[in-house]
Amino acid sequence: MAVASVAAALLAALGGALWLAARRFSGPRNQRQQGGGDPGLMHGKTVLITGANSGLGRATAAELLRLGARVIMGCRDRARAEEAAGQLRQELCQAGGAGPDGTDGQLVVKELDLASLRSVRAFCQKLLQEEPRLDVLINNAGVFHCPYTKTEDGFEMQFGVNHLGHFLLTNLLLGLLKSSAPSRIVVVSSKLYKYGEINFEDLNSEQSYNKSFCYSRSKLANILFTRELARRLEGTNVTVNVLHPGIVRTNLGRHIHIPLLARPLFNLVSWAFFKTPLEGAQTSIYLACSPDVEGVSGRYFGDCKEEELLPKAMDESVARKLWDISEVMVGILK
Numbered sequence: 001m002a003v004a005s006v007a008a009a010l011l012a013a014l015g016g017a018l019w020l021a022a023r024r025f026s027g028p029r030n031q032r033q034q035g036g037g038d039p040g041l042m043h044g045k046t047v048l049i050t051g052a053n054s055g056l057g058r059a060t061a062a063e064l065l066r067l068g069a070r071v072i073m074g075c076r077d078r079a080r081a082e083e084a085a086g087q088l089r090q091e092l093c094q095a096g097g098a099g100p101d102g103t104d105g106q107l108v109v110k111e112l113d114l115a116s117l118r119s120v121r122a123f124c125q126k127l128l129q130e131e132p133r134l135d136v137l138i139n140n141a142g143v144f145h146c147p148y149t150k151t152e153d154g155f156e157m158q159f160g161v162n163h164l165g166h167f168l169l170t171n172l173l174l175g176l177l178k179s180s181a182p183s184r185i186v187v188v189s190s191k192l193y194k195y196g197e198i199n200f201e202d203l204n205s206e207q208s209y210n211k212s213f214c215y216s217r218s219k220l221a222n223i224l225f226t227r228e229l230a231r232r233l234e235g236t237n238v239t240v241n242v243l244h245p246g247i248v249r250t251n252l253g254r255h256i257h258i259p260l261l262a263r264p265l266f267n268l269v270s271w272a273f274f275k276t277p278l279e280g281a282q283t284s285i286y287l288a289c290s291p292d293v294e295g296v297s298g299r300y301f302g303d304c305k306e307e308e309l310l311p312k313a314m315d316e317s318v319a320r321k322l323w324d325i326s327e328v329m330v331g332i333l334k
């Protein structure tokens with residue numbers, strides 16, 4: 001009896017996955033994969049993408065390159081970043097874009113480890129010396145469900161990388177973004193923010209660690225950061241918006257342990273149910289370059305449409321308190 005029910009469950013999953021797969025390759029989403037905007041849309045603009053060597057960041061970089069942007073990949077591992085950059089240059093060349101080695105400097109790799117405030121400061125100092133403008137900053141990099149570890153500065157890893165590292169990075173680049181206005185900041189959050197709380201008494205989870213809760217907290221922090229930053233940027237012509245990409249088939253799940261025998265089923269399910277990185281990147285690309293959102297700031301988007309936030313993500317006093325404590329944690333001098 002047990003064998004029969006397991007077989008039935010597997011068949012049902014397989015059938016469901018195949019049905020979804022059929023729907024996926026016939027549905028309208030697939031057309032959008034070809035990339036919307038016109039190739040000149042981002043010509044002359046410089047875009048910085050954190051975590052651009054993998055997943056959503058890589059897909060975002062590929063599309064913005066195709067639209068003519070100059071893309072700076074802010075990545076922590078030089079080898080992985082250069083490998084991804086080489087592939088992106090090839091793809092661009094095959095799509096009729098820049099020369100085979102990107103000789104016009106359209107794609108550059110710069111080392112940035114968001115788990116190290118020292119690395120963030122060094123990255124920003126170098127970028128401010130070398131770059132005359134910054135039109136779009138995309139805070140994309142992230143870590144998900146890692147074992148309890150701390151950053152170089154003693155922060156819980158998910159809170160440190162997903163929020164605090166980007167908090168310092170953004171603050172250090174605000175001057176260049178303002179002098180490049182109209183300019184944009186795009187923050188990649190997640191639907192899972194709904195399960196987070198900002199526990200000011202234990203932001204580094206030293207009393208107890210729950211990897212799901214800490215991830216959700218870091219994603220809620222992304223949204224609160226966006227709304228407080230939008231308030232502080234009023235009148236500067238620098239906008240900041242936040243998004244969730246849906247569920248996307250990327251390397252984010254690297255810390256999820258799936259038994260070897262179950263992996264093929266999980267891979268099938270993720271292939272059928274999850275978005276491709278290019279599909280998942282559509283809202284980042286939209287917020288980075290669409291004229292539809294010129295002047296829009298402080299809003300939350302999904303699938304290129306504005307979405308409602310839960311009250312806890314709209315709490316201005318929590319957002320302000322998080323900002324103030326983040327300034328202290330990253331050592332931003334008043």
Ligand SMILES: NC(=O)C1=CN([C@@H]2O[C@H](COP(=O)(O)OP(=O)(O)OC[C@H]3O[C@@H](n4cnc5c(N)ncnc54)[C@H](OP(=O)(O)O)[C@@H]3O)[C@@H](O)[C@H]2O)C=CC1
Nearest residue numbers: 051054055056076113114115141142190247248250251252
């Ligand atoms: N995939 C999904 O279903 C969802 C993803 N998101 C969000 O999307 C964003 C992108 O993740 P995704 O593309 O899915 O996952 P990936 O793991 O494919 O990409 C994450 C990127 O972040 C980089 N990164 C991780 N830690 C650091 C660090 N300390 N310093 C600098 N870069 C770092 C990774 O670099 P490296 O390759 O060296 O590890 C990688 O380039 C994340 O913010 C995530 O929270 C939100 C909702 C759903």
Ligand SMILES: CC1=C(/C=C/C(C)=C/C=C/C(C)=C/C=O)C(C)(C)CCC1
Nearest residue numbers: 144190192249250252253256266267270
């Ligand atoms: C792709 C893939 C996986 C990863 C799933 C992930 C990473 C889901 C992340 C969801 C998030 C982060 C939602 C909202 O933030 C598995 C199951 C490990 C193995 C099969 C292939």
